[in-house]
Amino acid sequence: MASFRQEFQMRKKVKISVIVENTAGGDGTISEHGMCFWIDTGATQAIFDTGQGGALLHNARIMGVPLEQAESVILSHGHFDHTGGLKTVLHLARNPKVYAHQAAFQPKFACNEYGQSRAIGMPAMIEKSVRKLAGDIFFTTRPTQIADPVFVTGEIPRVTDFEDTGGPFFLDEGCIEDDPFLDDQALFFESSKGIVVLLGCAHAGVINTLLYIQQLTHGKPIHAVMGGMHLLSASRKRMDKTIEYLTRINPDLLGSAHCTGSEATVELWEAFSQKCFPCPAGTSIEFD
Numbered sequence: 001m002a003s004f005r006q007e008f009q010m011r012k013k014v015k016i017s018v019i020v021e022n023t024a025g026g027d028g029t030i031s032e033h034g035m036c037f038w039i040d041t042g043a044t045q046a047i048f049d050t051g052q053g054g055a056l057l058h059n060a061r062i063m064g065v066p067l068e069q070a071e072s073v074i075l076s077h078g079h080f081d082h083t084g085g086l087k088t089v090l091h092l093a094r095n096p097k098v099y100a101h102q103a104a105f106q107p108k109f110a111c112n113e114y115g116q117s118r119a120i121g122m123p124a125m126i127e128k129s130v131r132k133l134a135g136d137i138f139f140t141t142r143p144t145q146i147a148d149p150v151f152v153t154g155e156i157p158r159v160t161d162f163e164d165t166g167g168p169f170f171l172d173e174g175c176i177e178d179d180p181f182l183d184d185q186a187l188f189f190e191s192s193k194g195i196v197v198l199l200g201c202a203h204a205g206v207i208n209t210l211l212y213i214q215q216l217t218h219g220k221p222i223h224a225v226m227g228g229m230h231l232l233s234a235s236r237k238r239m240d241k242t243i244e245y246l247t248r249i250n251p252d253l254l255g256s257a258h259c260t261g262s263e264a265t266v267e268l269w270e271a272f273s274q275k276c277f278p279c280p281a282g283t284s285i286e287f288d
């Protein structure tokens with residue numbers, strides 16, 4: 001008879017479902033500019049980002065995702081397209097634990113070329129509902145374990161010289177103070193084939209994020225990377241370097257999504273045709 005430890009290890013499968021993404025998979029789910037993953041470890045269920053709030057409930061129902069069973073809610077950063085569905089989850093789930101960097105709750109703005117700004121942070125009513133309905137709130141400055149085997153990175157050190165935050169993002173309405181995205185974080189866990197990484201928007205830079213996760217996991221191979229890579233406004237140099245580093249890091253699977261941008265997505269698919277896979281809303285993948 002297998003020992004408890006062996007049985008436990010045998011059961012350690014993690015199922016990832018994409019509930020919200022800019023595209024939908026044709027199964028009745030709807031698309032929305034945003035990102036939201038469901039994580040089911042068998043022992044616990046967690047939600048990583050929540051989209052804007054329009055597609056979450058509909059898609060979760062179609063996919064059979066039990067939002068009311070979310071024990072943890074993790075936010076990759078404070079933008080509205082990741083936090084908009086938070087109120088829905090907090091109302092459905094029973095006082096889930098919330099994991100977010102403190103800076104995710106700051107006001108955030110985007111500015112256009114004419115200097116006009118618009119608020120793109122967490123809507124005020126949602127921040128209020130976190131205070132009212134969340135169980136414990138964990139401010140994830142540092143790497144933090146959510147559940148076995150799932151971790152969130154906390155602040156991601158900027159070590160590359162070719163990655164910026166990928167857009168005109170500010171902390172003030174006047175567009176003076178740059179948003180350093182201290183809140184930007186990724187989720188990761190170990191599978192039998194290597195580390196699996198889920199990205200929100202990767203405003204810290206997808207390569208900075210992957211290098212940090214490699215450092216945290218003592219150089220373990222990266223098996224899969226899924227989510228937003230925010231390469232929409234990437235320079236030629238950044239794109240070339242990103243492909244160069246991805247070649248070196250060599251993940252087996254690349255599921256670029258959300259804010260990666262269509263041009264960057266085409267380049268990634270051309271460079272890594274054997275590794276790339278689409279991950280629209282409705283996608284589910286099991287890692288063991």
Ligand SMILES: [Zn+2]
Nearest residue numbers: 077079201203
């Ligand atoms: Zn963002």
Ligand SMILES: [Zn+2]
Nearest residue numbers: 079081201259
């Ligand atoms: Zn986003």
